[in-house]
Amino acid sequence: MTHVSRRDFLRDFGLSAAALPFVLNLPSLGFANQQARKQRLVVMFSPNGVVPSTFWPDEEGSEFKLKESLSPLEPFKDRLMTLHGVCDKVRGDGDNHMRGIGCLLTGVELFPGNIQGGSHTPAGWASGLSIDQEIKNYLQADDATRTRFGSLEFGVMVSERADTWTRMSYSGPNKPITPIDDPYQMFSKLYGKLKDRESLKSILDDLQADLKKLASSVSAEDRQLLEEQTTFVRELEQELKADSTAAVGHAVPELEPGIKEENDNMPKLCKLQIDLMVNSFVSDFARVATFQITNSVGQAKMRWLDINEGHHEISHSPDSDEKAQEKLTRINKWYAEQLAYLAKRLAETPEPGGQGSLLDNTLIVWTNELGKGNSHTLDNIPWVLVGNGLDFKMGRSLNFDKTPPSRVLNAIDQGVDFITGKSIKPGKVAHNRLLLSLAHGFGHRITKFGNPDFCGDGPLSLT
């Protein structure tokens, strides 16, 4: 059974009650997708780059140690993969923060526009759709993998401004998707109809009583109208009853009420959103999700970690500022904790109607708009993969940069000339190829995604 009630399902697909028996005899449309393995993708975003020295493992291959930033992921070490040397090579209009988030999942240039960054030319929105939407479209096109929403875009404390810095997912050129960063709004999107039906059910007895009372006090001719309505109300009651039978066992999660969207509530908001995401997977509402914590240039003040400055502000501090680097490490460690919580929830939740846990069928991709905050580099974007959803060979630390490690660190420290693009080191790979790998992981064998110039040699081999 799906966790969408039958009526929701029918309504969402524009089918009327008259088509119901037809649909039920056509399992492929509604329910047969339960037989095949459900693969899922979650893309988690945190901003402002990382501290490379406390983030990247020193070793390559399956024998590696997690450093401080990634230490919360220790329980999932054999189910994770770090990918060093995967770079965002897209250039063009916009500063690095803008291109960092706008090209991250799209792999394509931004349109020229009126949004001026801290440097470079002004830009508009991305000129193509993002990989999460590409995969969503692929899954939604097939009866066997189609779900009620296809994809869900979660956020936490995303800026009120709708601009290039605050949007990561695109349903097409110039079509940014606004992440939902209010858990209550997400709840109502996911479960609103169910709640409405509960409320409706609770008033029907009163309504019947009211109708009966009024019917006894009008003329016989007029009474017919009220009796007709009484019949409709009775039918509605029966439909609702049938619905609730279909929805048995798909409990609506309880949300802690009244958590305001405020900086200091970020930990709670993250937890609420993660819980909602896991629930939506249990109900198979979607197979693709994004989880955008703040936005590019995010200014979270992590007072709960005793850090009172904004994240972006600190991220500009030079490497020599050890205090700042220590804070940045703590900040990224906190993001890793959120990832760990998501992985834990997925790992401990059995796959409904399938084998193993949700994490066995889900790949989480954690990423960032920059490689490193103070240099604004788009090289070595921090890619951390957790989970077994796409059958990649996990438990490895990969390095696609075949230049000697000392030189790598060196290059990062020096910063890069991004306008000319000359800084791209031999041996590093374009992140478009990783985006291709994600699509291929779902069996969607596209050969190009985003700017084709960066897709040479095809998907990265991760299996």
Add this chain to the structure above:
Amino acid sequence: MFLGVSTVCGADRTGEQIYQQVCASCHGAKGEGTIESYPHPLVGERSIGELTEYISKSMPEDKPGTCVGEDARKVSQFIHDTFYSPTAQARNKPVRVELSRLTVRQYRNAVADLIGSFRGAGRIDDKEGLRGEYFKARGFRGNARAFERVDPVVAFDFKDKSPDDEKMEPHEFSIRWEGAVTAPDTGEYEFVVRTDQAARLWINDLKQPLVDNWVQSGKDTEHRESIFLLAGRTYALRLEFSKAKQGVDDKKVKEKPPAPASISLEWKRPHRITEVIPARCLSTSRPNEAFVVTTRFPPDDRSVGWEKATSISKEWDQATTDAAIDVAAFVASRFEEFAGTKRDAADRDEKLKGFCRRFVERAFRSATGGLDDEQRAMFVDRHFAEGVDSETAVRRVVLLTLKSPRFLYRELGSLSVPRPLGSGPVESANRVESLPNGRGTDGVLVSDPYDVASRISFAMYDSLPDQALLDAAAKGELKTREQVAQHAQRLLADPRTRSKLREFLLTWLKVEHVPDVSKDSERYPEFNATIANDLRTSLELFLEEIIKSDTSDFRQLLLADGIYLNGRLAKFYGAMKDDAELPADAPFQKIDLEPDQRAGVLSHPYLMAGFAYTGSSSPIHRGIFIARSVLGRSLRPPPEAVAPLAPQLRPDLTTRERVALQTKPESCQSCHAMINPLGFTLEHFDAVGRFRKEENGKPVNASGTYRRRNGELVKFDGVNDLAKFLADSPETHSAFVEQLFHFLVKQPIRAFGSNTRETLRASFVKENFNIHRLMVEIIATAAMTTTEPKPQTAVVP
């Protein structure tokens, strides 16, 4: 009394004679039954065949078998057709005020006003255009404000210049326009912001932009979004525009090359084309956010010419549920604001309950404090039970209230909510018994004051009574006809009333649904969608002038010789008085045309083009419009569907000759003898409504006739003759009175007395055909007639 077979069932007797001789003594002369023998009405659902069989076997009761064969069949047919069958019963039923649900328009308006009553309307003024604040910076900082002015429309191409050279620099500035937009019709509106810069547009909801183009990306310069709006209502509008780079404000950049900038604010009204929002639809008002029900309802039954809402369907019931859920969600998202309380307030629950009680009272058109204990428990208190959070409780109250017949139906009358003592002149509970005619001992009409308030408001503007009406009801000030008329008079200025009257006039002209007037582009190459759109506007401006004028003289609709034209229309239709000319880009203005060529709406090119084919005029469509709408004649549909004779098949004939030829058969003439000679009088107007003197090289013959109901034959030549006759004809006046009555009251006029139409017509004449006065008279008549039928016991089967 039974007289024996031979005498009774003679072959020459009719079914009625047989019935009166044999059956009536027990069944009554009209099948109503007799107390001694058969005290039940003779009604049922058997067919004539079944009745015949039954009568042959069993009737008359004391001598069965004596009325058989052809006699039995004849008497069965008589009984069946005269009073027995369901159709006969319906025919015999007296016309009465029937229990009606809210029409779709009434439902939407009632919900909007119910929610609106908790916020107020905001500040509404009549000043056209939008307030524009101009800033010499990219943002809207107070200290960067350069000047303010009212812009009639937003359609600016600044090029690389400043809006005002003396007050601001050309390379970086911003403008914020604020005010309101009024929706003439109900439906889906597309708002279009056309700009090469950053811009944002809010409509109604000032928190969430409808169009957000703060990021100007790529080459898109047209940004459009849809929103559903209700007719006659004014919605808040804000438009922000910024010529500047957004994002990081880079003051270091010294070099600022000249760059172009432009912005226009346009819309596409339902069934219309995209155009700059005209000044007359913009105002400097500051209305509060309105709630608009967007749920799709099945359309109301208009088969009788007005929205008759005496039946319901499953789809309607589903729509009321869906809409109630939407309203509940909206209220739940703002209930603390409505209730005037906060999350942590100590008296929060009490405040919320108080809000819910007022919500129920207003929805039920009842007095403040008008719910009795039982109703208060049922509709409000019960939902605030232990373990139910208050948001859920409020949702439930809203759902139950909006699903209750007390909200959904009109004419439930005082049965719906008991009134507090002393609120009216008569106790509602015993009113029906003690005052069967709705008249007090002094002969003055009396009614429950809250019923009267509801009838006034729904008839005037299709919504709940306003506060002044409720106050008057509470004070017992809706007792007399004068008091009711005073309120009706007051409400004439209400935009909702004007909107309703506008819709009526469009309905009267049979163009309420915006007909497709596209034309044969080879014959009329200059007649395009823009001209068609302009024509519609021209007609609407004319109607609005009549609606707004104090005299609101009905005859002007038929006789006025001016017409609203803009530059485009003037060029196309020409023939202005004294060869005057308009510049091509001239806005709409009232123009006097060549006299003797046009008369009021009858010859308005929009109607002439509407009642025409794509390539030729249609005297039949025009004749039917005059006969049915203007003169109120009933016409049967044609006996068979007939395709019009194509002009190219008989190129030697004029349209008039072709129509005459095709409708020559006797079977056509019963109606076309009336239709054609009326339509022919408009033959001076071609398929696009242009005046012509010749057709196919032959002079146009625009002579016509009309046989009045009293048998007199009237002759006309051309539109002016016709218009003069119609404007003075009591038939026209009667038809207008009846149609307006039905459109306002939505109950059959005969249910308010057999003389009502004539009385209203007489007062219409006396009041110089003032449409406003007629509305007041109609409202006073309908609101003061006590029509509630006495509760009856079920019909004996």
